[in-house]
Every structure is written in C-alpha cells, then in structure tokens.
Amino acid sequence: MPADNKALNSTVLVPVFVPAVAVIALLVIGTISNPELAGNAFSATLAYITETFGWFYMLSVAFFLLFIVGVAFTKWGHIKLGPDHADPQYSFPAWFAMLFSAGYGIALLFFGVAEPVLHYASPPAGAAETVDSAKQAMQISFFHWGFHIWAIYGLVGLVLAYFAFRHGLPLSMRAALYPLIGERIHGPMGHAVDVFAILGTMFGIATTLGLSVAQINAGLNYLWPAIPVNVTVQIVAIALITCAAIFSVVAGMDKGVKRLSILNMLLAASLMLFVFSVGPSIHILESFLQNTGSYLNNIVERTFNLQAYSRSDWIGNWTLFIFGWTISWAPFVGLFIAKISRGRTIRQFVVGVMLVPSIFTFLWFSIFGNTALNLIMNEGYHTLIGQVQSDQAIALFRLYEALPLSSVVSFITVLLIITFFVTSSDSGSLVIDSLASGGASYTPVWQRVFWATAEGTVASVLLLAGGLSALQTMAIASALPFSIIMIIAAIGMWRALVIEGHHHSSLKTEIQQRFSGTSGRGLWRKRLLGMVTFPDREEVEHFMHTTVRKAMLRVERELQKQDWKTEVHEDPATARIYLEVIKEGLLDFIYEIRMIEHALPDYAYPEMVHNQDSEHVYYRAEVFLRRGGQSYDVYGLDQHDIITDILDQFEKQLNFLHISPGSLPWRMEEHDELLQIDPQAEQPS
Secondary structure (H helix, E strand, C coil), X not given: CCHHHHCCCCCCCHHHHHHHXXXXXXXXXXXXXXXXXXXXXXXXXXXXXXXXXXXHHHHHHXXXXXXXXXXXXXXXXXXXXXXXXXXXCCCHHHHHHHHHHHHCHHHHHHHHHHHHHHHHHCCCCCCCCCHHHHHHHHHHHHHHHCHHHHHHHHHHHHXXXXXXXXXXXXXXXXXXHHHHHHHHHHCHHHHHHHHHHHXXXXXXXXXXXXXXXXXXXXXXXHHCCCXXXXXXXXXXXXXXXXXXXXXXXXXXXXXXXXXXXXXXXXHHHHXXXXXXXXXXXXXXXXXXXXXXXXXXXXXXXXHCCCCCCCCCCHHHHHHHHHHHHHHHHHHHHHHXXXXXXCCCEHHHHHHHXXXXXXXXXXXXXXXXXXXHHHHHHHCCCCHHHHHHHHCHHHHHHHHHHCCCCHHHHHHHHXXXXXXXXXXXXXXXXXXXXXXXXXXXXXXXXXXXXHHHXXXXXXXXXXXXXXXXXXXXXXXXXXXXXXXXXXXXXXXHHHHHHHHHHHHHHHHXXXXXXXXXXXXXXXXXXXXXXXXXXXXXXXXXXXXXXXXXXXXXXXXXXXXXXXXXXXXXXXXXXXXXXXXXXXXXXXXXEEEEEEEEEEEXXXXXXXXXXXXXXXXCEEEEEEEEECXXXXXXXXXXXXXXXXXXXXXXXXXXXXXXXXXXCXXXXXXXXXXXXXXXXXXXXXXXX
C-alpha cells in the first residue's frame, strides 16, 4: 500500500472496536456528569471485589507462577517462539530495556521508597517501627514486585508469542483459545476476549498514568514551589505528555519506543548508582542479600496469605491492588513483550522475563527502600514517615533531601518519570490498536493517535472521580474477567504443546522416504537455483497463483474422489494460499504457502550498498502447517514437486493422528490410495 494512503485507511475490527469504545465512552461521560457519585460507586465496588474475590486473585497468581516456570523446564523449553530458524529480533540489552520500560518502571519510581516506609510505619502484622517491621517491609515489597508480577506478564506474553509466531495466528488474546474452540476465535467469543483485553489494558494504563502524573506534580512542586499540587496541574500534565506520546507512537516501535526505552534504562541505572554511592553502600549490599533470602524463604506463605484471621483493608489496598493492576496490564505488557520476543526459545523467554527484571527490582528496592529505612532508623529522619503517609508521590523527592545534589537528582527523576509516561502511553497505544484491529501488525497512524488520546482522557477522568481510589477500583475490577481468560489461555497453550510434542515424536520416528528421488535428476539444479536467486513480489505471486494453485487443485480433486472434504483457499490480502483437508472428529490438515518478505543478504548482489534503512528485499514462498512455519522455500519447484511435498506432510499428519492418544483408527488401504496421486495426470486449468 502506498505510504500516502496509509493514514486514510482503517484496520479496525468493528465487533471489537465499537464495544470497547462504547464502554470507555460511557465511563467517561458518566464520571464527568457526576464525579462524586462515580467516586462513591468506585469505592463500593473496590470493597466488594476485595472481600468476595480476593481468594480467587491470589490463587490465580499462584497458578500463573507455577505454570510458566513449569513450562520452561519441561521438554518444551527448547521450542522457539517462531520458526525453528528464527533469530531474536532485538539484542538482549534492547529487549530487556523495552520490556522493563513498558512493564512497570513508573511503579518502581512511585513505590521504591513509599512502600517500604509505609509498611515499616504500619505493618500488616506485628509492632510498627521496629527491626522486625523493617525486615517485613522489605520482604513484602519484594513479594509485591518480584516473580509473581513477571509471571503474570510473562504468561500472557508467552501464550501470545507462541500462537502468533509459531502457529501463524493473530497477535491478539483470542489466539490463545484456538486449541479449545478452533476457528470460533474469529467469531463472537474471540471478539469478546479481545474487548476484555482492551478494557483491562485501558484501565491498567490509566492507573499507571494517574500515578505518574501525581509524582510528576509532586516533583515539580518540590523543584518550583509556585506550582501547586492539585488535579488541575495533573490533568494539564497528562495533556502535555500525551502529546509527546503521540509523537513517539507515530514514530513506531523501533524509532520511538525502543530509543525511549534505552534512555529510560540509562537514567534509571544512573539514579541507582548515585543513591548507592552516596548512601549506606555496605548496608545496601548486605540488606539486598538478606531481603532476597527472606523473600524466597517466605514466598509460599505470602502467596496464599489473605489475612483470613485478621481481616483489614491492608490486603485490598496493597496486595490485591498490585496484583489486580498487574493482571489488568497483562494484555498490554504481555502483547508488547510478545511483539519483541520473536525468535527466542520458551526457556530463554521465561528466564529472561522472570529472572532479570526481578533481580533488577530487588536491587532497586534495596537501594532506595533500605536507604530510606536506614535514614529513619539510624540517622533520625523520622519526618520522612509523616511526609510519605500524607503524600506517597513525594516520597522519592523527600529521600533526596537527605542526599547531596538533591535538586539535580530530582530534576533527572522528573525527566525519567516523563519518559516512562511516554513509553507506557505509546507502547500501550500500539498494543490496544493491535487488539482492536484483530492482531494486525501494521495499523494507520490515526488509530494509534486515537488510542493514545483515549488513554490520557480516561486517566484524567478517573483522577477527577476520586484519584487513587478510583484508579485502584478500575484496575482491580477489569482484572477479574481477564484473570479467567488467562487461566483458559494457559490451558490452551498446554494442550497445544502436548499436540506439538506428538508431532515432534511422529516426525522424529516415522518420517517416510516414499518419495525420495522421484523428482528426477534435475532437482539439484532447482535447489541450487533457489539458493542464489532472489525473486521479487510479482514473481512469487505469479508462482503461487499458477504452479502452487494448480498443484493444490489436483490434490483437492483426488481427495474429493475419496470422499474427503477438501478445499483450496486463496487469500490475496495476506498473500497466502492453502489446502485444507477436514476429517470429522479429527484435527484438520492445512498445507499453506505464504509469501514472506526478507531483507536481501549481503552476498545476494555484492555491488549493492546494504544498510539498515535499505529497502532491498526479496520474497520466499514458505510452507506453513498448522503447527507453524516449516522454514523452507518452494519457489521454483514444479507441480510434481509441490504435490510430493503436500503428500509428504499429509502422510506425517496421518501418522501423527495414528500415534496420538484418542485418535480414531485409520483405514490403511484408504491411506495408501491417497498417497498414489499421479503427478502426470491431467492438469486443471
């Protein structure tokens, strides 16, 4: 599509886009109409969900953690999120920077000092302001922002990346349900799943943006006291920074999100090194080790602790809020992580997503949290407790008052919060836009701008309706239905992995050589030609429309003679053609040829100058089966060779069904007849 027409087109999926926008619009209009009534409703809803469904949230998060760790260390851990030949799209440092910035960088800045201080002053159990309450405060902070958080993000990201890149399904939440409901993911059930994902993402992002502008406002007031701390300033800040996010989202993933994410990591690492250097360095290192050990030692008890014997508001205001907020963010962060994780194995993905960010988080809380506690407990900075209790957003800036260069560091922190705000908003816009477009990889600019604007609007409205309480309520409420979807998605992925395991076993032990050598002595010449030629789009399209199509039609005709339901489908919009064989009660067989764009390798034409901005590309006619891309190109083969390859893959599918538990018995004489299609028979027009 020409570049000048892209902005005028739309990729929205109406059954998803319209309901999501309608719900968001009703919330905005209703809240603006009566903010006080809306605030009361939010408070009542928060109390009801906390009291009624708290156990479900905790049990769900425990399941997510066990599932993702379990999958990583099974025999399926080596499976790539994409074709077997795929390489990671981003380097590890860039990958980590992007997932961290999109994940919860804002949360660390907001809670890194505030949470340990508040738990020290008001622990959920035991006496306040003691050594035990300090240990408990750090243990709780690690628990809230450690493995459980990244298990939630990682589960959604893993499921989406697996089904999208391994099986060629849309990069949207509906894809996770494919092993359970099949093609119905493209109907009302799939639409409903994506609508819930959009709403959860929208309210999760709104919560984050609300927290970040509160901290930005506090930082600006600290640097320039003439700027007041109020909702008006915060809404103005949302408007201004949303404009910056729009510029970033227009730039796209690589130029916008990637560069800002790397800047975020550099600024965050600089702040950590500064506080570590001027703070109690040895104490920080000792407490880091002790905090980590205490966290690991008590992780099981914390996971299932609901204060059942001492019911209070603490569990809802802290643990359930943080887990609910994370679940509501999971579609966004998970889909974003999936987008940037193509080519990594399941084990690499899980270890990278779970271990590296968690260690960074533990170090962050140890540096900032233990520095604050040390100032309170050993250096008499008791006023910090009251300041944090009155306004959590000011906690980090009050900590800087006790350190050198406080004004300079505060300014850098405000800048970092703003860049985190922008990356959260623009990456969130990219993700919501993809969900609202049925998983489309490329969408018009106006759609991304629309969602970035909507995020700022919802955050502003929720601030008007009750500040943090309203933000907490929407985060927890939107997480309830999505946690159920996540459980179903995990079950779907497990089923898909079991099926893939049977496929692997079948291919490993039962590959037939029935047709080896039947392509004639000239096959090696075709293979060699395919290695050193780089066809353009028109050449591959012509090959698919003629040779591939005719070969598939011949197979279709012969199978129909055997009373097998068989159809050949062409989809010009996505440049693919596929043969589908359906046997009632069993899995469908699909043999698909898909046109895939690749950058020209350096050896293709040595006289060409290759660089990152070059548009020198070529196309391959690659084979895809139900289980994903097969990593080989059939361009240049004749009908005889295409038919042979179709039947080879079909025979492997029949063998897989034969050895799979629960499959129906097969009539081997029928099987043999199907494999005797004469390649020299009359060719259809």
